[in-house]
Amino acid sequence: MTARLKAFGLFWYDFIIGDDWTVAAGVVIALAVVAVVSRTSVPAWWIVPVAVAILLPMSVWRVTRTLRHEESASSS
């Protein structure tokens, strides 16, 4: 029963969060910042696009860095 519950939880974690939890965390933080800033007189529309412009390259960079390390380790 516990194993099935764990598998069920892992399935939904993988389905929603995927293999890079920092992206999901970044999205939540960006939306929270928008919610706070939008209560002030400062425009808040630019925050999420900027967050995406940071999150996507960072996430891609993390994967490529790992792959490069693996490649250099296997070739040496």
Next chain:
Amino acid sequence: MSAWALFAAVFLACSVEAVEATTIVLAAGTARDWRSALIGLSAAFIVLAAAVAALGPAISALPLQTLRLVVGGFLLVFGLQWLRKAVLRASGYKALHNEDEIFRKQLAAARAASTQRVGFVADWYAFTLSFKGVLLEGLEVVFIVLTFGANQNNIPVAALAAGAAVLIVAVAGILLRSPLARVPENTMKFAVGTLLTAFGIFWGAEGAGATWPGADAALLVIIPLTALLGIGLTAVLRAQRRAVTGPVSSVAPPVGTARS
């Protein structure tokens, strides 16, 4: 967003999932037992239809701003995952999805498994392979239909687009009796990742309280900019990879096929 734009966005997104599900059902049917594979497919459709019927009205009942915040957040997370995978594959850092190879692997695994009859299902392995594959890919279709449809207050059009995508891909797969290897899946994945991310940016920010300059017209700027970000990243990564390993082979623009 017009009904046609909603239809096009959902149709494109669901076609990618349908291609992957078709490969699995074809493998189960070809290697094992078509009847059991089709029963598995039908059972998965019933579960998915029940999910749409149960969740659709519940999601539609949410206040629009809350809906946009939640849906926008999910779309952003999903879209960024898709876009990242498409960029990594297009730049040669990850192998392109090869429906032929996946089909061959599924076929080999299916042929090696033993046959077991359960109730009116002659081959339980073919049933579960088909059921799980369609259910898994179908959940993403359900998610896309509900999020796009509920946000535009038009779940029927979104469901129609998903149904058309699944039907066309399934018929093509059945007629060809082979995986749809020629479908440029990575290009489609790149386009869908761009759309999901762009709509996620728009709805998420709006739901959190931001006001877009130009209202809905802002999407006409967000979508191309998101695509440019992905294309730019692909170009940088390709150049980087070429500098290390030589020319990247077998990869055209964000094209190919894929899933991790």
